[in-house]
Every structure is written in structure tokens, then in C-alpha cells.
Amino acid sequence: MARRAEPPDGGWGWMVVLSAFFQSALVFGVLRSFGVFFVELVAAFQEQAARVSWIASIGIAVQQFGSPVGSALSTKYGPRPVVMAGGILAASGMLLASFATSVTHLYLSIGLLSGSGWALTFTPTLACLSRYFSRRRSLATGLALTGVGLSSFAFAPLFQWLVSRYAWRGALLLVSALSLHLVACGALLRPLSLTEDPAVGGPGAQLSSLLRHGPFLRYTVALTLINTGYFIPYVHLMAHLQDLDWEPLSAAFLLSVVAVSDLVGRVASGWLGDTAPGPVARLLMLWTALTGVSLALFPVARTPTALMVLAVAYGFTSGALTPVAFSVLPELVGTGRIYCGLGLVQMVESIGGLLGAPLSGYLRDTTGNYTASFVVAGAFLLVGSGILITLPHVFCFSASASKPQDPKMDAVDTQVSLTKEGLQED
Template sequence: MVVLSAFFQSALVFGVLRSFGVFFVEFVAAFEEQAARVSWIASIGIAMQQFGSPVGSALSTKFGPRPVVMTGGILAALGMLLASFATSLTHLYLSIGLLSGSGWALTFAPTLACLSCYFSRRRSLATGLALTGVGLSSFAFAPLFQWLLSQYAWRGALLLVSALSLHLVACGALLRPLSLAEDLAMGGPGAQLTSLLHHGPFFRYTIALTLVNTGYFIPYVHLVAHLQDLDWDPLPAAFLLSVAAISDLVGRVASGWLGDAVPGPVARLLMLWTTLTGVSLALFPVARAPTALVALAVAYGFTSGALTPVAFSVLPELVGTGRIYCGLGLLQMVESIGGLLGAPLSGYLRDVTGNYTASFVVAGAFLLAGSGVLITLPHFCFLATTSRPQDPVTEALDTRVPLPKEGLEEN
């Protein structure tokens, strides 16, 4: 049930974020603003989802993930509801960016951290299956949102997106927290945070994912606009995002299986997928023919989807499951810098140059830089005595401590 909850949660959070490029063109026309300013809507939402993750992690450590995720679902739906009444970009910054972004912050990190506590041997596959919700929803939401825009305009479409987001409450209700012996050995959130701040591999890994995050979302924000610059109609342009989403789905499952099957550090697979994603992004401006663009969309979808489950699987190997809530929250907070700056930088380059060529090339360069930092992680270049780095209390990973029937949130 935890995998099922994570599946729908990832669909309702990142499926909406990835399909938001459909609204981008509508907002530019409705508010007569430059692309850079409109890009801040998605960027603030992504940044809030990540920057607020430590809050969601800390609350989950104290109260358990269930009430935290349910509260996040209410905030995400409320933000979309208020956005439908917006009369300026500032309203959209506050409603979608700040309010919905805060709701996403309370849902994603606690759910993924809870999932990591349930699996120790097949963690990559479980994470990959859970995150296939992103690919399926991206495939469905992009054309669905485009159809809703054609039928109900952007205000009516946002009302229906709000109704979809409310289902995050049900996802939270499915979560049942586990208590591990390692949790007791690691101490409270303060002690865990202090140890993470002095953890060199975790610091370098955070830098790598921040660089990756800066360019990762650019196609989902600006690919539709780029295709319309090439005289594509809106619906086929949105459908290309769906093609990428299908490939993304396959990539997540394949990568999750490979992460558990291939010996050696999972970081090697992450570096491979990150490099290929960066190359595919940089090649988007070169493609002009529809077949070439479809091929690049398939390549980008597969590799960008493949890097996601292994990215979350590397973290428990670095910090241990006992610090996964704080580790994931802190990681998401720092990498929010990339999410905040990526889309506005891409929009700024579009305003300056008149096209999206520089935007996609720079996005690809950020991912290639992140893959370079991954090489510095422990045991990357040499085989260790074990295929998985060990934590001082790793043996506690599979030890389940029964919880009292009342007060599941108490340790």
C-alpha cells in the first residue's frame, strides 16, 4: 500500500508540474508578460516543494507521515483553487508557487522517506515502480490539460486541477509509518542534521543533484513553447510531452530493476543516466524535423526517468536509513536552488536571444556538470569489499520495532 500511495502521490505532484508547460503559453497571453516572468510560477512551485521538504521531514519524524501528507494535499488543492481567480502574476506566484508548492513539500519527501524504510534489498525497484506515476500522469495530463484549456479556458482548467490535487489526501491516508532500530541509534532530528552537515559525500551528492535539478525540468516548462516557435500546433506539441512521458515510464522501471541487479555502487548508473539526459537536452535545438524531435523526446524521457529512482536509492547508501527523513529533506531544500533558478534562466535566455537554443544547451550543461561531481562519491571508481556502502548501524535496517496501537507517531 505504501508503494501504491507513493505511485499516486508522485503522479499528482510531478505529473502536474511536468504538464504545467501547457499553461505557460496561456499565462503569457493572458497577462501579456515576458517568458522569464511567467517562468517564475513553476520555478517557485518547484523550489517550495524542495526548499520546504525539511519541514515536511521534521513534522513526519514527530507526527508520522500520514497527517503531514494529508495536510499537504489540502494545501496543494487550495493553491490551485485560488489560482483560478488570479488577476496578476503575483497572485499566481502566491497561490501556485507558494501555497501549492508548500503542499507538495509536505507530500513528496515524507512519502519517499517512508517508502525507503519499508525496503532495504529491492529499494531501487520499489522506488522505480512508485515513481512510474510521474510518467503515466505526464502522459495523461499534458493532452488532458490542453483539452481542458480549449474547453474551459485556463481558469476552469485550474479548478479541475485543484480537484485532482485533493486526492493527495487519500494518498496520505494509506501511509503507515515504521519504526526501525536504526532510528533510535541515530537520535533525534537535531543530531541527524548535525551529522549530515559534516558528511562529505552527502555534501558532494547534494551539489551534484542541485546542478542536475537546474536543467532537469526545462523541457516540461518550455518544450511546448519551443515547438510553437517552430510552428507546431498546441495539441501536437503537448502530445510530444506525452511521448516523453511514456518513455519516462519505461526508463523508471528499467532503471529500478538495473539498480538492484547490477553489482557495484548505484551512483555509477546515476552518472550514466545523468550524462545521457544532458546530451539529449543539448541536442533539442539542433532537431527540426518531427521525427528527430520525437526521437529526442523518447531519449530524454527514458534517461530522465531512469535517473530518478537511482537518485533516491543512492541517498540511503550514503547516509543510512535512520537518517533518511532528515537527509532527503535537507537534500531537497538545497537542490531547490536549482529548481528556482532553472526555468527563469531559461526564459531569460529566450527573451535575450529570441529562441530557446541557448536555454536547452545551458540546461544540458548543468546536467553534465552534475554527472561530473558524482564521480567524487565513495567507491565510484574502485570496487569496494561490498556492493553497498555500510552504515555503522546497517544491520538494524531489517529490524522492525512494533509500534503501539495508539500513538503511531511516537517513538
């Protein structure tokens, strides 16, 4: 395969964007709409909220903790067969979940099996997309991740209707059929070979460099904290609204409002990430702080109007932080290390995904309401935003600071500068 000197910033890359669009919809759109099943499963198995919350948390954690496996397999075999295999695993997990007789069965089917499938799909697809784009990376990532917002808008009321029509077992069976479309998403991926790839070394050399890179390590810690609070509304907002005596369909509609706002936020942030002066990390810091504030204010809102305003604010800002979060990483570590870097970040931040929802459920069981759950979730994001301030050039307004590394830069020089910068930052 011929090696390209730089990412094409288009061409087949737009088909990769299309693949990532549907793939993100079928992974995180399902996870974000899991609140519909959460209420049903608590009632069906007569379990506490904290224990049922582990289903989604295990799925998120396995998806992220297993990301280095997906990255390593993609480096060896290419992203296409890896993502296709992940689609089969994700669909199989949902299929088995429809026959579950205990919450433990759901831990194994949705949490472990589907989570493993998601681990083989999400990170390789996003890493492949990052290699196809440079100047338009934030916009391409934002467009790809709009699949999350659109699917959340559609899936929340759809799943609620399916549950009311076919019960939760039949609904999960149909979700399994939807998940099988991940195989088609994987078939669209075409690996891209860049001239810098041989010089960056194998996974061991890349890992050694990254573990000595101060900004990369701080960025990873920040995303872990963000991840701890980020998913709380998608697991517990519906239950919180039912505590306020909302009807299930009305609560599902509010989740759809969040999803539409999320969609707008992703596109707007992707455009700003490629056009606004200064580094993308500054935008990530801003959106993270605003998301944390909106989360902490949810318990204060009691009227439908106030909840609607907060839903719009949370949806927009939480959607806006996602594409720039993925765009910051190539600027920190270079395109040649994106598979290894993204896999490592996803693995570490799985700690937040694993603990976030159960902690929120525990606070609900202890206090009797979700006030502490949302306040603590917001606090995690605010602390993460504070750590992002320490990244290089966050307060630099020069045009050069806003651009990613030159893809034509010799990869050996990039390796040396990356290691030196990490040692100096430490």
C-alpha cells in the first residue's frame, strides 16, 4: 500500500465519517437511551438503583478499558475486520440480554459482551477518521459524532414505545438487530498508510513515549474526571423526572430535547474547533466547565420550563465538548500515535465510566433523591476543566497555536520533541 505524506482531508475520508456517524449512533445512542430500560429493570428484578446502574457502567467501562485491544488489533489487521467483529459481539450481547433472568446475566451480556463489541468499534473508527483529516479534523469529528445526538433523539422515544409494546425483553431483541448494523459500518473503513508511521515505532515505543509526556497524562486525568459525571443524565435523568411525577413519555421527550441540543452543539463546536484562534484545548475547557455547571443546577430546576432550559444547556455543552476532546489528542501526540494514544486514554477513563453511574445510584439510595447525584457529577466536570487549564498554550492566542502538528514534519523529529516536552513538563 502506498504511503501518503499527509492526511487527504477528504476523499474516502468522508465515507469514514459516514461510518463513524452510524457507528457512534449504534453505540452511544443506545447507551444514552438506556435510562428507558433502567426504570423497567429496577421494577422487573426488584433491585436497588445502584445495582441496576452497574449494567450501563460495566458496558461503558469495558468499551473504554478494552479500547487498547481494539487499537492493537487495528494496527495489526486494519480497522475493517476489527469493527465488523465488534458489531457481531455487540449484537450478540443484546440478544442474550433479552433472555436474562437476573441482573447478573445483564452484567455479563450487555456489560461484558456488548461492551467488548463496542470496544472493538468505537476507538478504531475514531482513530481511523483522525488519520484521514488534519485541517478539518474537528469538523469531521463533529459531523461523525452527530450520530450520537440524532440517535438519542430517536432512540429514547422509540425504546419507550418498544417497551410499552413488546416489554423490555422484546425491545432488547430489536436493539440487537439494530446493533448488527455495526458490521456494515466496519465494512466502510479503509486503512490509510502515512509516511510517518514507520518512524514512530511499534506499540511499545509509542507507549514509553506517551507515559513520559506530561500534557498527555494530564489530559488523560481530566477526561477520566469528565467521564465520571458525563453520562449521569442519560442513566438517571428519566428516573429523576419520574420522582418529580413526570409521565414516562414526557420524560423521554425531555431526553430527546437533550439529544437535539447535543446534535447542534457537536456541529457548532466542530466548526469552531477548525476556525477559532488559539488551541482546541481552550474550547474543550470552556465546554467542560459549562457542562458541569448545567449538571449541578438540575436539582434546582423544578418547573417544566426550567428543566427544559437546563436540558438545552446541558445537551449543547456536553455535545460541544466531545468533538474537540478527540481533536486535542492528535495535537498533543501526533497522528502517527493516534491509535495507541486514543486506546490508552479510553482505557484509563474507563475508571470514570465504571464508577460514575453506581456512585450516582448510591447517592440516590442514601439521600432519597438525585440532588447529590447531579451536584457531584457537575463537580467532577468542573475539576476536569481545571486540569485542562494546565495543557500547553491554552492561553496563547497566536494562529500557530491553534493548528495541529504539521503532517509533513519528519516523524523522528516529532518523536524527539514529544519526549523532550514530556520530560520538561514533568
